Amino acid sequence: MALEDLRATVTRCSRCSYCKWIPFAHVKSWRFAKGCPSIEYNKFQSYSASGRLCASLSLLEERSSYFDEGLVDIVFKCMLDGCCDVACKINRYDFEPVEVMRQMRFKMIDNGCYPPQDMPLIDHLKKEDNMMMAAKADRANWAEGLGVKDLTEEKAEVVFHVGCRFSFDEELWRVPRTVVDLLNKAGVDFGILGKDENCCGGRVCDMGYRGEFIKYAENNIDAWKNAGVKTVVTGCSDCYHAFKRLYPEEMEFNFEVVHITEYIERLINEGKLKFTKEVPMTITYHDPCHLGRRGEAHVPWKGEQKKVRGHVLVWEPRRPRYNGAQGVYETPRNVLKSIPGVKLVEMERNREYAWCCGAGAGVRERYPDFSEWTAGERIEEAKASGAEAIVSACPHCERNFMDAVAEKNESLKVFDILDLVREAI
Template structure:
């Protein structure tokens, strides 16, 4: 069996020399052994196969026909949470394609029909209901009932507020989305929603390796976004932001519309004093950078140029190819917001920004790998505790749900998990 997509990545795989930096924080920012490992699957399963390096070697083995595409391989490959840290870590020392290798391997196994049954069900749900969980108890636009938001495209607005499917169906998360809407309305923002026409962003299809399903969904969404004639799309959920902003273009789908996360817009509104954070909040908080709001939301620029060789064996590109370090994600707005709240004590964890630790909730059907994925979240909660935080703040519905689940599971040392919107809403004192 030949796998041309993997074949084309063989030379990139071969650049890995097994330094294992894909498993840990970049050395310059290392603080503490206990909170130095990052790769959720490697931290749990430990074996090298559960790492970007190991996945690469297995991809090479598959491409060269040393191993077969089988369940043993699939069990390892689909456990990856696709947090994308390994890509950033490897790029720290060399130009690499770790994320692309991981995703291509995953997509190859999907094509071979080796995706777990649960994944296939999720895809069916997406197709049937527009959300991965297959929920039908409410319509997509119900979360905004009573808010009097404009309905796009029937009405016109500058901004499309995109709730995301987890947000709009989760009873806690939808409250945050509602607060977001209220904040925007309070600030006089011209905002609308797609209502019942809002679809899943497609991230579940992407991170589970169903490339075709993902692109189909993305194309459909792109079409409805374009049809809404807005200037900007604002996502409530961090995961949606990364998908719309970075993954759509990566798969050739461009809307031409600015995509922002809610925190980015809120920061602007606070700066312009359209939202005033007048109410002091005596909270000790730390902030968790969601993978898809952070490093994974950095757009990958398509490089067009020429590769040349000089000095015998030195390759260089004209123009130089931009390397994705993950630093172009949304990191500063949430911090700026939190720091601007009177009385709030903000402290950083050890694994932050582009080297943030994954909550374990991504990658598709986390419940299939419950022990590992919850361990990732618990590790993060411990880190939050370690820096003295009483509240773990995040800005992604997936992360929030994951931390809440993990916190409950931790028994006597739970932590309060908050969406940053809830805090802003409270500090703005508008309700």
């Protein structure tokens, strides 16, 4: 699929603006009705999904150029969080707005038109295999003293893929360390790739550097094959999305992918994990985009669009519909609800229409002000829900919230689900 192949889509946009809002059915207030951080912050039409579709047609018709000054921000100043995609597809069964925006990015990158601030990040990634500007040699420091099996030397059916953020963000090390503890307690035979673990490539793909992503996907699959891995467990939603959706889309992929919250729910259901302590706290859960609406599993499909009854557009054979319905929403909530003392309240925008944390698709690195503003909006919404803490299931969301809370001097606490699980055991 290339942007040229999406010409029909970008010609059929109804320009209705549904992509700028949460699904209208779910609007509960004036304050939290908006769904797209990109247009809310950047204002002009070209910063919405619809605007990017229109701009794509402008590019395809050579009315404007990939090299025009200003186009870089239009294309990349967006988290690809996909709320637009959900809202659009409520009515449009033939549309893929996020796919158009991804292809636009690939095309811009192919032309060498990207935010200049990417340069050190991407060059570093190529050298050190991580997105955190850190040294590859330090990747396993978080696991020091834990005695986790090293899958570069031993074998195990389960690999715990830690991800760049959890590996290098010291303040968050408590989370992967808890995962190790839990998996050990539950008697799971698992291991990590340690220093040789690679970036999943998911974020860099969303940033537009699909070429880099392919390299990492190939490397990771090889490493898992060599270690006899059958199941990949991760605590990072970006990694989850990469493994669950992007890898099988691009190459042969025969691994079970499980987010740690799914694994924990499984352990609870099997009676291998019991909560004994009370955690008295009112919390709200933030759905990470890549675990929720964008975390739908890839389903192989080959077919084409055809028309019936004159011009009614249908896919033949039936095409998998990625409209947010199959995201992981209830599992993390089930885990939270099973912790004694926890009172879960919802923010106005939740599940498939949650507001993004602001970190995704490289925005945190490329446009820190926009990223922080987006997180700040979510913090306001969490406060309005009456919660004392915002809990998520992705280190990128958590880091962005932690920074926004500190910047705004807020008292709202930021946790990973694992933090509460640890307290309850």
